Amino acid sequence: MGNKSIVLVDDHSLFRDGLKTLINNFGHYEVVAEASNGVEFLELLDYITPDIVLLDISMPVMDGLTAISLALEKHPHLKIIVLSMYGEEEYYYKMSNAGARGFLLKDSTIDEVQTALDTVYQGKHYFSQELLMNIVSTRQLSGNDSFSIELSEREQEVLILISHGMSNNDIADALFISKRTVEKHRANLLEKTGCNNTATLVIWAIRNKIVKL
Numbered sequence: 001m002g003n004k005s006i007v008l009v010d011d012h013s014l015f016r017d018g019l020k021t022l023i024n025n026f027g028h029y030e031v032v033a034e035a036s037n038g039v040e041f042l043e044l045l046d047y048i049t050p051d052i053v054l055l056d057i058s059m060p061v062m063d064g065l066t067a068i069s070l071a072l073e074k075h076p077h078l079k080i081i082v083l084s085m086y087g088e089e090e091y092y093y094k095m096s097n098a099g100a101r102g103f104l105l106k107d108s109t110i111d112e113v114q115t116a117l118d119t120v121y122q123g124k125h126y127f128s129q130e131l132l133m134n135i136v137s138t139r140q141l142s143g144n145d146s147f148s149i150e151l152s153e154r155e156q157e158v159l160i161l162i163s164h165g166m167s168n169n170d171i172a173d174a175l176f177i178s179k180r181t182v183e184k185h186r187a188n189l190l191e192k193t194g195c196n197n198t199a200t201l202v203i204w205a206i207r208n209k210i211v212k213l
Contacts, residue, residue, distance in 0.1 A: 102127070
């Protein structure tokens with residue numbers, strides 16, 4: 001079985017070179033193409049469909065948010081991990097809404113980069129622990145107050161597994177329930193908490209001490 005293909009999208013060539021070296025040294029991933037902005041990235045997708053894309057938020061010509069939206073129009077199942085600097089938490093929800101599968105800070109450790117790649121490749125979501133802590137400590141999450149919300153035991157179990165990045169199929173297998181039942185629990189959680197996507201739901205769970213970092 002060949003290496004999993006990675007595309008790097010970042011406007012800083014030195015950063016790309018360093019990350020490329022790290023990823024290629026993992027042994028089972030290979031950086032097959034690079035782009036310095038969103039337009040170049042979209043042009044690449046006319047020729048290749050990588051297993052995973054690592055994409056910077058802030059780029060010239062076309063920003064990361066626009067690039068993600070347009071890329072997923074072309075390839076709806078493309079797995080994209082967003083790279084961000086400390087202080088860019090405001091993009092977290094927008095990127096999640098656009099369809100990003102993972103979030104990494106640019107100063108993440110080598111181990112965390114590999115964990116993020118492995119997790120997202122398996123069809124799960126990956127949330128940088130440091131980024132989550134930054135958001136939880138600095139931002140007030142829009143959503144319903146926890147004291148007015150009653151979650152069933154099953155809903156709490158599903159929420160914890162969602163927060164661990166597990167897909168609906170994985171949650172169904174872990175809890176011995178159907179995927180349709182998981183989807184119903186997820187929809188109920190979003191409605192009860194007032195959250196509009198997985199990213200905000202994870203933050204809500206952390207802020208309300210249902211999940212610990």
